[in-house]
Amino acid sequence: MHVLIIGAAGMIGRKFAENIVRNPFENGARVSALTLADVVAPTVPSGFSGPATTLTVDLTQTGAAENLLSGRPDIIFHLAAIVSGEAEADFEKGYRVNFDGTRALFETIRHANQQEGWRPRVVYASSNAVYGGDFPDVIPDDYILTPQTSYGTQKAIGELLLADYTRRGFFDGIGLRLPTICVRPGKPNRAASGFFSGIIREPLVGLDAVLPVPDSTRHWMTSPRSAVQFLRHAAILDPARVGDRPNLTMPALSVTVGEQIEALRSVAGEKAVAHIRREPDPVIARIVAGWARAFDPQRALALGFVAETNFEDIIRAHIDDELGGHIA
């Protein structure tokens, strides 16, 4: 199976590429060829012996999508996007990449489909940012998408295009509304959501972390490991089971910051918890207050998507995957 990952240099893209070259998909299919694309150079996972192509490419450039798709992959994972903060700060860049880039990709597939009958699976990374405004505490699968950011708008438009192109038979699309990923590895960044990971990741290596919101703040999150598993599962899902609504809210854990901290205490002790410094930031608190707190993702659960059900497991996944099983 020839797999194309667009956004392969990102955190999830890298983990996913490493995962699928090592482990066959659950239906037994193996990665026979790999194309990795991103705006910065992606890395081919070590140990992959099949043909691999890396492309440093911007989907919004003329001909970029044609180039990307020239190998006619069987499955395309479209994970590339300008993130929320940047799409809000730079209106034109956000629409160019997240909207025009996605459309260029879909249009190029459509043309090839109509000319050659090629009909790949397309797995599209959407986001819970498609929800906004005055939503209920627990959002059901049939709740309206009224994003309150340009990023969320662009993702919601991508979902609509994916559904229409799939209904038309141009490709076989599945959209995954990904939750916040926690614990996100790497350095602290300036994303408003960064502290959800920071208050776990930094204390586990003996560093301080700032908590800018009240302990009662509730959010919807899952591990990088689960996110990789969502993509793996979407790759092999039977379209007949998905039906005429191919965009799915992924399962995750609805947890408060206070519950995150209790889990940290239970896994890593009081010493770790002592590294959390409470420094209320009203700007971040206001942004986070607009985010969805919980979902009832019945469709995804019925289709076999699974996520952690307690935060200790999310911390342990991070310790296993990023810290070699050891706490500082």
Add this chain to the structure above:
Amino acid sequence: MHVLIIGAAGMIGRKFAENIVRNPFENGARVSALTLADVVAPTVPSGFSGPATTLTVDLTQTGAAENLLSGRPDIIFHLAAIVSGEAEADFEKGYRVNFDGTRALFETIRHANQQEGWRPRVVYASSNAVYGGDFPDVIPDDYILTPQTSYGTQKAIGELLLADYTRRGFFDGIGLRLPTICVRPGKPNRAASGFFSGIIREPLVGLDAVLPVPDSTRHWMTSPRSAVQFLRHAAILDPARVGDRPNLTMPALSVTVGEQIEALRSVAGEKAVAHIRREPDPVIARIVAGWARAFDPQRALALGFVAETNFEDIIRAHIDDELGGHIA
């Protein structure tokens, strides 16, 4: 007040233009200048003494939106669209007009807003075709938009863009999800929904009309008069009351074909009803079965939008407005 109507040669566009040049808006504002645009030449309503411009223009052509907006109207009514059947038959044309055309309009306003601070009201005609799939008998305001046609997809994307451009302050947008308009004047056409009007309009002038679906078929409809009133009301609505979800499902009447026929009997007698010929058409029945049957448009009702509550009134509106008050 300078009013621009895009799609001014259409049925609703013409009725609306005639209405607003005669009657001041409910806040007392009058039309001081009128720009009418469509792909076929629009007609300036007789009796309008202010400056009027008519433009025969295709929004998808380079420079068309700039040309259209050069007079910097105070309110823009965007009613232009490729209809459902044509957007389904011609994928590229539907996206070009309903998607690229709408985006070109919005982008041109954005550029002018950022350069000059011009910030018009934009009233956007969406459609109940944004709903599709397995929806409830009565669809609430917060139900997900999962269109099952390319037309519905394009309208849903327009709604998302309208909301984001409004949130950003580029213009002040209101989107109206219009119900099926009944009784639609004019000749019978080949639209799948045509019979809802045909079984009333034709018998009222002594002509036969074909009914291709069972009497139990339920649908959501309102008169052209109500549609004009929706646009008038959207023109003067206080944005603060609309909030962060500017797209609204309009009120209408949920009625079965059997109830339509009973209303025809009560208004025009057995002689009219005898002109209805039942010729079941499984293709049309299947299309219509996928359409929304009823809504609970609480937000629009709370904002003061009103529609007929019985079908006799819809028939009488047609007799008054199109037949000079007389039945054949």
